[in-house]
Amino acid sequence: MALPFFFLSLFLLKPTAAQTCSTSCPAGGPEVKFPFGLNPDGNPNGPCSYPGFGLSCSNQTQELVLNLPQSGQFLVRYIDYDNQRIWINDPDLCLPRRFLDSFNISGTPFDFEFLYTFTFFNCSATAIEAAEGGLRPIPCLSNRNYSVVAFPTASAVESTNVRQFGCRPITTFTVPFVWYGWWDGVRLEWNNPDCRSCSQRGGDCRFKNRTGLEIECFNLPSEGGLPRSAKYGIAIGIGIPGLLSLIGLVLFIGGRKRADRRRGNLPSVEFSASISPSPEIVITGLDGQTIESYPKTKLGESGRLPKPNDNICPICLSEYQPKETLRSIPDCNHYFHANCIDEWLTMNASCPLCRNSPGGSAQVTPSISSSSSSSALLSP
Incomplete structure (x- = not known):
């Protein structure tokens, strides 16, 4: 403290x-x-x-x-x-080494809300191979002869599994909130000044x-005024629809004028046509095999990610819970509940946050189908 x-x-x-x-x-x-x-x-x-x-x-x-x-x-x-x-x-970028030193x-003036206790283990190359991917070495503390892994001390099951592969405990330490598995940040807090x-x-x-x-x-x-964020929202909400309406009106008037000019140059004709129904737009997302190929991450006991707002799923807006399974989208590395993003990707081929298409693939183009038919009869 x-x-x-x-x-x-x-x-x-x-x-x-x-x-x-x-x-x-x-x-x-x-x-x-x-x-x-x-x-x-x-x-x-x-x-x-x-x-x-x-x-x-x-x-x-x-x-x-x-x-x-x-x-x-x-x-x-x-x-x-x-x-x-x-x-x-x-x-x-070797946060574990800083914990080992001190x-x-x-x-x-800083404090921390949560404390976590971790145990470091020294594992041989043979133990890492025997674990078949179950142990994730910390690269900056490992070499070709041995690997260093870390697990929450309170997780007795994981610690037992590590020991069964012949891994030897090195030390135990207590630190503030960290993103377990990535070791890329410590979160500190302050109360004064407030x-x-x-x-x-x-x-x-x-x-x-x-x-x-x-x-x-x-x-x-100013008192009685709106917050800056509300003003921006109103400006965007009014400005964009208004601009689109203006563009649509200009295009409509221009089209009417062009049609009037064409009618003035054509002989008198009799025209009969069936009205075409609105085209049906079919938007397709990604197939199940592609979605399942995107990486999954199982949260630790904290149930949180270290980046602000990352502890809330952007799709369902609910907080991540311990041991929940998340899925990330390649290239942009955004995280979501696996079920939420799977359902989204079946209908949309891009990330809901940055709109990038996974893997740099082209965005799915809507296909338009129409069963309408038309005929015209011209008489001299």
Whole structure:
């Protein structure tokens, strides 16, 4: 658990009107907003941030990094200001090694909601082959002679299965929320300063004055006005249908004028035709064999993915539960409940989020069938 800050933080300088603080690194990444700030040399208590929330840009990659005093630098993957959460990862993409060395957030403003205990196992190449894909080695800790795997310590069944292949336990450690199986992020949280309400209402936090740590909310939408998201929605909802209506009216008028000109140039004719029914549009999706070839993932005990909003299926809008089976779509790597995406893909050949066709294949073209017939009789 995080320790309280020392009282010297009360006397730290705040940004002045003449001082400019950057909001991003040259390599891009998450937007830096209060309470975070880009301080010189990554000082956690510098003038551009709330005490303990200083960030910096990596000298090597120019990416956004957070320095934990007891554990070193970590790459910042995402910051959720509405819920006050931050996802960090090892810059060398070997998070398990950082856990083995040490992972300590003492002396920082950060905390964590959940704790997970893992056990590392050392498995020989023979054991990995005997498991027939049941053991997933951690690449950055493994080599040709042996492999390192990890399982939640509370999972007695999995641990027993690992031991039966002759794998030897190395160590056990406890860490905050991680995406088990991928090891690509740790989620930390903070409670002070509390800007959640301000952020969720569309405003921004800042220091109230230069002498203390009291904060205030500003840039809120005007009273009686609509939130920014609602305004965007109304603009899109009204603008697009209106534009389509205008285009349709122009095309209709143009068609009528062309038809009038043709009638004026043709001799008098008698025309008889049967009215064709509306064409039937048949949209086909993917076949069952193709859908089943897309990878499945079984969630761990947490039932969550580390990316924000990824713990909710975009199709049925329900949260993922422990041990549920998800399916991902190749190339775009979006995850859904297996049953939800299977039903979707039978009718649609593209991802419901990004609309990319799996495997780079062309999108299915609707086929149009019509049983109508027409005849015409011309008389001089």
